Amino acid sequence: MKLVTQHTRRIKEEAKRLGFLSCGISRAEFLEEEAPRLEKWLKQGMQGEMRYMENHFDKRLDPRRLVDGAKSVISLLLNYYPSEEQVPDTYKISKYAYGQDYHQVIKAKLRELHAFISREIGEVNGRAFVDSAPVLDKVWAARSGLGWIGKHSNLLTQQVGSFYFIAELIIDLELEYDTPVTDHCGSCTACIDACPTEAIIQPYVVDGSKCISYLTIELRDEIPTSFRGKMDDWAFGCDVCQDVCPWNRFSKPHSEPLFNPHPDLLGMSKKDWEEITEEVFQKVFKGSAVKRTKFKGLKRNISFLNSSD
Template sequence: MQIETPQIVDYTALAAKIKEWGRELGFQAVGIADINLHDAEERLLDWLARGFHGEMDYMAKHGVKRTRPAELIPGTLRVISVRMDYYPPTVKDGWEVIEDGSRAFISRYALGRDYHKVLRKRLEKLAQKIRIEVSGFSYRVFTDSAPVMEVELAYKARLGWRGKHTLLLSRDHGSWFFLGELYTDLPLPIDESESEHCGTCMACIQVCPTQAIIAPYKLDARRCISYLTIELKSSIPLEFRPLIGNRIYGCDDCQMACPWNRFAHKSLEPDFAARHGLDDVALAELFGWDEETFNQKFSGSAVYRIGHEQWLRNIAVALGNAPNSIEVLAALQARAQDASPLVREHVAWALERQGS
């Protein structure tokens, strides 16, 4: 009987190769973290207990699997964390769009194609390169698609530090990037965490339209415009509607105000380029899209997940905040009797706000 010789792996050399392969695949940074998230677990449980997650029940339903990678995927020893820039190469300045209340502001990450598929495909390619080196290698790929503490793991993997707005920050790339993870059973050497470089800056806290960043590193999602326009499926609370302005999908104010984004890089990925002129388009035009047009325009886009009804709800609020014009009033009146009670409610509010 032939006895197989155990494979001897130089994990330090392998870690270096993984980082090199990752860069070749288009990731701007690759790091390796252990799975000890005890401190993050305490903060998460406190955040949930305070109800800051609002209607995002998925934040609580998996319990501590979010902070215990080995319980989510048994056998996990390390997490390979990756970072990919997404800021579109040619888009109208975000502040210019926000200042023109008749235009629609869509979060920069959602102007192009859905990032989930792009990152997953690259991570799978990275995993296959590792498999060639190590037989019997086990892994799972994640991109904002499971109970994973992405920012915390990226911080531990030295991809950046958690800013006061709770997003990951990099001195070389700001915060305009996506994160992805590869859970693995390989005992790879880990990277040291990045030190914090926010200092006394409070720009992100001061600029937030709804004051959702209630203290440094603490976000009440229920007040966040990204939550209100994307995660919240019901009626938008009256107190927040005027503060939303013309932001119809997400909000980037805290990122646009962050000094570290002076060092951000434009993305070279064609999939992240803005589509359909969405970086500079009139609210009234978007409000005229029927469901078929919405589905066609946003096929393969992150925006598709909110659906046409919620899309119209958001635009109705933005039109209520827009400068008064014949085009705005006509767009709202055309949907005053919309089939959706949710849309009708927000259109009625907008018409009243427009003095009609």
């Protein structure tokens, strides 16, 4: 037991050294409570065109199907809250997309953490996950005591709010496990009241097919005209439910240089966005998550917003 405690402490210390905001650990097991919730959400079609959400149902609920002999899920948070934001009265993108694509930044840190574990503790089998595999990251983070899942379905912490990425390292090493924290949303409905498209249909339930992030990133077809005038000038993603959350009063700027925006981004006016060329798009969003929607998709979003004015 002493060795397990020592291993756990060293892993958390290394995670902190690598720049992670916090690190929590939970036992790798079947997510019994989540199974009926996920099934109901999918049956009601709230995933929209995100068909991949329907795949690998069993793997989403049991990490041992992703990593043979998995014993621990190490959950990690990485802050992305910016020190500066876009100018007022412009087309907006989510803060998480200001800098370099987080997948690459976090994967590199996770590889370092895995290498540290293998080097310092012994050969450990495992896999790193960053929002790109069938892993219910917010659920694992909550089980690991890193926060609670708020009414807007994002992970929340009393200390720093919700502007951070969640990642996992699932390994076949037994460690000490953390316990969940209590929900501190109380009677607050700020996120529900503020959602421009009424995507938060009830506390803790988000209809993904109505979410602005889905409409501007995941949706490949034309944005339905029923959302005209409801998009609040969001051209890529949406931060409204996080911006209005009282717990985000405690957000502090990140210290990751790779998340700093291109110098031209924050000052772009509506006219700049409307006249953006593919050349400017490639320059400003080089290596950015905005590339997911491609130039054509961004132009579609801006055109839709422009027609709503």
